[in-house]
Amino acid sequence: MTIGMKRLAGALALGIAAAGVAVTAKAQTPPGVTSNEIVIGLFGPLSGPLVAYGVDPLNAAKMVYDEVNARGGIHGRRIRLVIEDDKCNGNELVGVVKKLVTVDNVFILHGGSCTAAIAAAQEYVLREKVPFVMLNAAGDNAVFPATRYMFGSFQGTQRVYGSALAQFAVKDLKAKRVAIIVHDDDYGKANLAAAKAVVERLGGQVVAQERIPPAIADITAPVLNLRASKPDAILSGAYPAPAVLLAQKYGEFGMTAIPLLQSTQGMPTPSVYAKNVGNPDALKNLYHTWSFNDIADEALHKKWVDMYKKYYPDREPGPFMVTGIPSALAVVDTLQRMGRDLTREKFVEAMEKLNLKSDVMTGPLQFGPGRRDALRSVVVVKFDGKTQKVMPGIFAWNGKDGN
Amino acid sequence: MYGAPPPKQLAALGLLVLAGFVLPHALPDYFLYIGNLLMMYAVLALGLDILLGWTGQFAFAHIAFYGFGIYATALLNMRLGIPFVLGMPIAAAVAALIGLLIALPATRLRTVYLALATYAFAECAQWVFRTWDSVTRGPDGLRMSAPQIFGYMVGNDRDAMPVIAIILAVMLGATLYLVRSRLGRAFCAVRDSEHVAAASGIDVKRTKVLAFTISAFYAGVAGGVYTLFQSFVHPDGLGVWTLVLVLTMIVVGGSGTIGGVLLGVLLLGVLPEALRAAPRGLLVWQEFAYGLILILAIMFMPRGLWGLVIYRLRRKARRGPPPQAVPVPALEREP
Numbered sequence: 037m038t039i040g041m042k043r044l045a046g047a048l049a050l051g052i053a054a055a056g057v058a059v060t061a062k063a064q065t066p067p068g069v070t071s072n073e074i075v076i077g078l079f080g081p082l083s084g085p086l087v088a089y090g091v092d093p094l095n096a097a098k099m100v101y102d103e104v105n106a107r108g109g110i111h112g113r114r115i116r117l118v119i120e121d122d123k124c125n126g127n128e129l130v131g132v133v134k135k136l137v138t139v140d141n142v143f144i145l146h147g148g149s150c151t152a153a154i155a156a157a158q159e160y161v162l163r164e165k166v167p168f169v170m171l172n173a174a175g176d177n178a179v180f181p182a183t184r185y186m187f188g189s190f191q192g193t194q195r196v197y198g199s200a201l202a203q204f205a206v207k208d209l210k211a212k213r214v215a216i217i218v219h220d221d222d223y224g225k226a227n228l229a230a231a232k233a234v235v236e237r238l239g240g241q242v243v244a245q246e247r248i249p250p251a252i253a254d255i256t257a258p259v260l261n262l263r264a265s266k267p268d269a270i271l272s273g274a275y276p277a278p279a280v281l282l283a284q285k286y287g288e289f290g291m292t293a294i295p296l297l298q299s300t301q302g303m304p305t306p307s308v309y310a311k312n313v314g315n316p317d318a319l320k321n322l323y324h325t326w327s328f329n330d331i332a333d334e335a336l337h338k339k340w341v342d343m344y345k346k347y348y349p350d351r352e353p354g355p356f357m358v359t360g361i362p363s364a365l366a367v368v369d370t371l372q373r374m375g376r377d378l379t380r381e382k383f384v385e386a387m388e389k390l391n392l393k394s395d396v397m398t399g400p401l402q403f404g405p406g407r408r409d410a411l412r413s414v415v416v417v418k419f420d421g422k423t424q425k426v427m428p429g430i431f432a433w434n435g436k437d438g439n
Numbered sequence: 440m441y442g443a444p445p446p447k448q449l450a451a452l453g454l455l456v457l458a459g460f461v462l463p464h465a466l467p468d469y470f471l472y473i474g475n476l477l478m479m480y481a482v483l484a485l486g487l488d489i490l491l492g493w494t495g496q497f498a499f500a501h502i503a504f505y506g507f508g509i510y511a512t513a514l515l516n517m518r519l520g521i522p523f524v525l526g527m528p529i530a531a532a533v534a535a536l537i538g539l540l541i542a543l544p545a546t547r548l549r550t551v552y553l554a555l556a557t558y559a560f561a562e563c564a565q566w567v568f569r570t571w572d573s574v575t576r577g578p579d580g581l582r583m584s585a586p587q588i589f590g591y592m593v594g595n596d597r598d599a600m601p602v603i604a605i606i607l608a609v610m611l612g613a614t615l616y617l618v619r620s621r622l623g624r625a626f627c628a629v630r631d632s633e634h635v636a637a638a639s640g641i642d643v644k645r646t647k648v649l650a651f652t653i654s655a656f657y658a659g660v661a662g663g664v665y666t667l668f669q670s671f672v673h674p675d676g677l678g679v680w681t682l683v684l685v686l687t688m689i690v691v692g693g694s695g696t697i698g699g700v701l702l703g704v705l706l707l708g709v710l711p712e713a714l715r716a717a718p719r720g721l722l723v724w725q726e727f728a729y730g731l732i733l734i735l736a737i738m739f740m741p742r743g744l745w746g747l748v749i750y751r752l753r754r755k756a757r758r759g760p761p762p763q764a765v766p767v768p769a770l771e772r773e774p
Binding site: 082084087120125127128131134135137152155156177220221223224225249 | 467476566570595669676711715
């Protein structure tokens with residue numbers, strides 16, 4: 037071997053060694069983490085027909101991160117957000133997720149207000165092993181069955197709402213005959229399955245099940261079917277517009293002696309719901325589920341609204357604002373528990389140990405090795421059109437009913 | 440415009456396929472995903488344009504055939520183990536067959552009545568996708584297995600892009616030949632005047648039925664393409680929003696022209712991605728911007744952007760180069 041060749045071989049060996057060191061160094065630094073920064077991809081519907089579910093919750097989540105940064109960050113690292121619009125559309129959301137992971141190199145994904153759109157990205161997230169914390173989507177499909185990298189349902193799933201209403205109807209209102217009306221979509225399917233399972237487990241009987249399209253314009257026939265079944269209580273999983281139609285017909289057909297129990301999604305703003313129903317009689321026997329402590333605790337509600345106005349002085353927070361808070365609190369809590377040694381796998385392991393008792397929520401936010409739905413306890417609220425009264429007790433889903 | 444397409448156009452198809460093989464080695468997943476999505480929309484829009492732009496039939500059942508294509512390709516793979524190379528053509532043929540069955544009564548209708556009847560069919564199809572739980576998994580959505588091509592698993596955007604580029608090239612080539620064929624001319628004749636077409640010896644009903652069937656086949660192929668780079672389908676994605684998007688692509692780009700459709704797909708597909716860089720406060724105006732683009736296109740560019748581009752180019756060509764000064768030989772002076 038000549039001296040020139042020896043030098044060349046030495047240079048090559050050095051080059052390979054240097055490349056190896058570089059690769060090792062790269063492997064040790066997870067994407068989106070530097071010595072003073074953690075990059076999080078935050079997204080939701082910021083345009084399109086479902087914008088109401090996205091803007092305020094995303095602002096609220098950002099507000100939580102901004103507060104953390106104002107206090108000096110987490111273990112010396114500030115949180116930097118890359119914000120994107122997913123329009124609550126599956127194709128868009130998958131594109132957003134791929135952009136955040138492969139172009140912006142974020143550490144974790146935090147976003148999504150619509151379960152069906154989130155479910156479209158699930159396979160990619162699992163393949164790329166990127167933790168995905170849902171912003172405020174409340175459908176069951178993204179968290180059942182549980183998958184390693186997806187965490188969500190911070191305000192409860194439809195299983196939780198259906199179960200809570202059924203427990204309240206049978207145990208507290210002593211209903212024996214229960215009628216259920218839900219939509220013919222994934223929300224309705226999960227809500228109905230859980231409610232039916234609980235009613236039957238507690239010795240009641242489901243005497244009518246009506247499945248209606250979300251865009252229903254005339255709800256007369258389903259309501260007449262409910263009335264014909266002579267129920268002791270009616271459980272509803274309807275969305276805001278059909279929930280108003282339901283209450284109007286319920287009042288019009290003189291059914292107000294039968295308690296009407298509505299899942300959270302049907303009346304995000306009770307005062308608006310009451311105004312739209314327009315018939316005080318229809319609200320005499322009305323109850324609804326709720327996942328937040330803001331009704332029982334005025335001061336708490338004011339605290340979050342004031343904080344929101346501090347960051348967004350030109351914007352009045354909408355009814356969904358509070359839904360963006362718990363998932364951000366969960367991310368912050370997890371990062372704090374992890375210390376400075378951050379990897380995506382360690383984030384997943386730390387998230388699995390989440391047990392956050394936040395003042396915002398009606399129950400603890402918890403995950404586990406086989407559990408990816410955070411909130412399983414909600415309260416039931418009686419609403420007479422003017423005032424809201426939280427009924428005694430917390431109503432928890434047992435993790436089995438409706439599975 | 441008869442006969443084989445010009446070699447330049449066929450060469451462009453070759454370049455498309457080449458790009459499909461080269462780009463996956465150069466771009467991150469995000470750009471590959473957008474590329475795959477655009478190519479799928481191109482197949483979908485080309486099919487709708489055969490009916491809408493070339494034959495002049497305002498029919499809106501296209502999204503239903505697209506849905507049949509997705510579910511059939513995915514279910515043939517998952518339930519019967521039929522590979523993509525067989526499953527996709529079968530699914531497209533099923534979509535075409537349903538298109539044929541729909542065409543038989545639909546071709547008796549015209550204008551707004553045809554639009555309403557076909558839209559109602561699309562709604563019915565979406566209802567079937569939503570409620571036929573045992574087959575489509577209904578409102579839970581269907582998680583699709585990664586398709587196999589000759590034993591090779593297509594599990595991500597990188598693997599899917601070459602295959603999708605080949606499929607788009609084939610569909611583009613087929614469209615180029617179709618519009619230059621006798622049938623393609625018959626489509627145009629029916630669009631321009633059914634009476635004149637009939638007087639010229641064209642079987643109008645048969646031509647319309649063929650347009651419906653071929654259009655549905657394209658939608659079925661687009662559905663098959665969807666299964667190559669997506670892993671989940673939900674009935675919500677097969678509604679009016681997707682239909683409006685594809686319609687806008689055709690109208691803004693230029694209906695009845697292949698170049699216009701491709702331009703519309705590119706513009707409406709890339710615009711939202713370009714808008715990601717826009718300030719957050721402006722994002723909520725996107726729908727307004729799309730609506731405005733559509734209205735302006737209809738008002739000022741009835742032939743779409745493509746028509747405008749062609750018009751400008753032709754006008755420039757008619758004017759020709761500016762006249763050259765003719766050299767005048769110098770007069771010989773008498774000594």
